[in-house]
Each structure stands twice: as structure tokens, then as C-alpha cells.
Amino acid sequence: MRADARKNYEDLLTVARTVVVEQGAGASLRDVARKAGVGLGTLYRHFPTRESLLEALLRESFDGLTTKAIEHETSASPGDALVTWLRDVVTLANDYRDVVASMVAAIDDEDSALHASCVSMKAAGARLLTRAQAAGVARTDIDGADLFALVAALAWLGDQPALAPLADHLFGVIAGSLLVTGAGGDAKVKTKARVAGSKSRP
Amino acid sequence: MRADARKNYEDLLTVARTVVVEQGAGASLRDVARKAGVGLGTLYRHFPTRESLLEALLRESFDGLTTKAIEHETSASPGDALVTWLRDVVTLANDYRDVVASMVAAIDDEDSALHASCVSMKAAGARLLTRAQAAGVARTDIDGADLFALVAALAWLGDQPALAPLADHLFGVIAGSLLVTGAGGDAKVKTKARVAGSKSRP
DNA sequence: ACCTGAACACCGTTCAAGT
């Protein structure tokens, strides 16, 4: 890649990151090009589709989560491993705005630039689930696809201004109901107690 | 209202209904006006905002759900009443496409045309929840706002093509975890058993 | 090789001009 091309590529990515954080995954690409001081055609040359731009933005983080999941696969507590990892996924998704719908759409679309990373992540989560189920700490009427959908739904909550304040609590509720509250007992999800009145404060 | 105005109003609504079903809440208003054979200004005269159009489309259904909830308040089984009603809400939301985000946004926006209907619905759901909690069949670490958020998240699943097939099953999972699986026992959510291999069939 | 910006077909929204 030529030096000027590389610089444009990186400038675009830097600008896109802040724009997607602030305005969401549907932000104006024209705006991104403008802010990067680059012609619109240059943006399309480097990122032929919106997904390819998102992919460049998110790939590192996605792959990081996949790696983390693999590490968790050897941890002592399969239940904690699962829940901790799920929380990390939601947190990442909520670092940007409205990326979760793109993520979900990419799962079934082999042509999407986000496809591979999302499929890997989903598979990694599925393995953590299977392990927790094998250990008897997770319910067995759920599979990897269900888990992915639940995490997506929880991440979606964080994107809605009216619901975001509840997202943490609901994560605890859902995560808790994934786990079997039976014999083992060490797999209980710690839900931060909600501060009474935290809603009514000005 | 003049006769021609009334006709335009109704034509717009009829067209909008099918367009929102097919293309979603973000559909082109220009397209709606065009298909209704009406000037674009006429659409804006009758429906100054997109929400006001959605409100006209959904008000009847929303109020119907609120009424239904009130009827449920005197039913014999508070647990069944709650779950049945929640399912109806999700079903309605999934009759259209992508309306759930507008619904959620309206909750906190007093200026939205959808505000009143949504607040009523949320309150009606909250009463069903409170009753179920008082009867000891619903967990008590959830409030009306949480319930509304969970229902919204479940409805959102139905809007995502990749996740919609799982939405029914996950409704059962979430609804089941709202209920206390304790003494009463009659409040268990019947989740349709999933047909093995239903996913892998071509 | 790579960059640029005009060109095209779309939006949402407003508002002067018509009946």
C-alpha cells in the first residue's frame, strides 16, 4: 500500500471510530470522509461497504473476545467464566452505538465483512455454554444460538437511552436465569444491588 | 374535517399500514404519500411527525392491550395473566416492523405522539406484575420498568431476521424466569418443545 | 495506484402558490 493511501486509511478509521461512538453505526459516511479530510471516493475505495468499515473498526475487539473465551475454557468455574465473558461482550457492544444489529445481521450473511468475526464469537460463546452445561451449572434448554440472541438483546437495551439505565440489572436477571441455582451454588450471579431512589434523583 | 381531507387521511393510513408492515417504521414517507396518491405536503399536514403517523396506526392496538391487561387483573391466575398478556404485546409489536424502538423512545419523550399510549401500556403491565408478585408467583427483584424493557428486547428479537426463529423459545425462557417456580406450581410457562432438527432442515 | 468531486437517484421538511 502506498504511503498516502495508508495514511488516508488510518485517518478514516480514526475518524470513523469517534463518529460511530457518537452517532452510531448508521452515521453518514460522507461526514466521515469530510472529517477525515478525504474525498468520498477514497472512503469507498478503502471500505466498499459500511460493514467493511465496521469490520475494520471492530475486528480487533471481536477477536479479542474470542481469545478471551478460549482462555476462559480452562478456568475453574465454568459458570463464572460464562457470565463474565457475556458481560464483556455486552460491554464491548455498548462502547459503540447501534452496532449490535449489524452484528446480528452478519451472522446469517456470509457476504458481510463482519461475518467471520461474528461467527467465531458466537461459536466461542457456545463452547463456554456447553462447558457450563456439562458441569451442571447452566440450564440445558438453551443452545449457542439462543445465547447469542440473548446477549444481542441485552446489548440492544444499552443502545436505547430510555432503557440503558436498566441494562445492568437486567443482565444480572437474565444471566442468573441461565445458571442452574441448584446443588453447586457457587455459580450465583452477583447482581449489584440497586441503589434505592437512583431513578428519582435529579 | 372536510370530506376530501378525511378521505386523504384514511388513504394515507391504509397505505402507511401496509408499508410499515413491509418496510418498517423507518419507511419513506414520500413513498407513502406517493402510493396514497397524495401530495407530500398533505401527508405532513395530517401527520406532522413520523410518530404521529405511527400513533394513528398503533393507538387502537395499544389501547386494546391496555384494556386487555385491565381485564386480566381480575383473572384467577395472576401468573398466567401476566405471561399471556406479555405474549400479546410481543405479538402485536411483531405485526409491524421496527416499531419497538419508537415505542421505547416514546416512553421518555413527553412530546412524542406515542407517549401516552406507551405509558398506559407500561403501567398496565406493571399492575399485572405487581399482582403476580403479591400472589407470590413472580420474582420481586423486577419492577414495571424492567418488565417493559424485557418485553421490548423480546420484541426486538422478532425484528431481526437472524434471530426471529428463536424469539418464541426465548420468550418462554424469559417469561419462565420471571415466575417463581416454587410452591404454587400452577404458574409454569408452557414452552413449546422445540422440534429437534427444525433448524437443520433445508 | 490512488485520489477527487461531480453526477445521479434518493431522502425529510418547509412553504409559496393554487383551489
Add this chain to the structure above:
DNA sequence: ACCTGAACACCGTTCAAGT
């Protein structure tokens, strides 16, 4: 009273023309 459509400021996407 009500309707219309042009006008404006935006999009996404493509592609001839430049260096």
C-alpha cells in the same frame, strides 16, 4: 380549508477525470 409540488439541504453510490 385544504392540497400541491418545487425548493432546500441532506444522503449513498458510482465513475470519469485527474495526479
